[in-house]
Amino acid sequence: MKARKSLYAIGLLSMAFSMNVNAQNGERLFAAANPSAGKTMHAENNCAACHQQRTEKNEQAFYTRADRKVSTQEKLISQVAACSTQLNLGLFPEDELNLAAYLNREYYKLK
Numbered sequence: 001m002k003a004r005k006s007l008y009a010i011g012l013l014s015m016a017f018s019m020n021v022n023a024q025n026g027e028r029l030f031a032a033a034n035p036s037a038g039k040t041m042h043a044e045n046n047c048a049a050c051h052q053q054r055t056e057k058n059e060q061a062f063y064t065r066a067d068r069k070v071s072t073q074e075k076l077i078s079q080v081a082a083c084s085t086q087l088n089l090g091l092f093p094e095d096e097l098n099l100a101a102y103l104n105r106e107y108y109k110l111k
């Protein structure tokens, strides 16, 4: 009886633990990023200008278009890295993470 009770307690504990972990991981890959720094960088590097030139969509319309490519946080980070490489911006991975965190907070809202 006693053993069963403590098994029950362990079950409850691990359930609570995994729920807590899921809540904390709402931001998952961006938990340690700085979206405000990313916002500044997005403006300073004219990211929207090229997108607008190619698609005739402004910043908001481009990142929220129905047929957008990015569908996961991982893809968002690698797309930002691809564009930054194309631009030869010489950004550090940390900068790219901040940029992606800004876009996720503002437009993508991916979990």
Ligand code: HEC
Pocket: 042, 045, 046, 047, 048, 050, 051, 054, 055, 062, 063, 067, 068, 069, 070, 076, 079, 080, 083, 084, 086, 087, 089, 099, 103
């Ligand atoms: C030289 C042009 C150019 C520049 C500059 C540029 N991009 Fe892009 N970007 C593109 C093109 C082209 C696409 C793909 C558009 C398409 O598929 O219709 C794209 C797509 C994206 C996407 C994916 C959009 C989607 O469909 O979900 C993201 C995110 C993105 N760029 C981020 C950035 C960021 C951040 C910067 C600035 C650091 C940047 N880009 C600068 C050309 C550029």
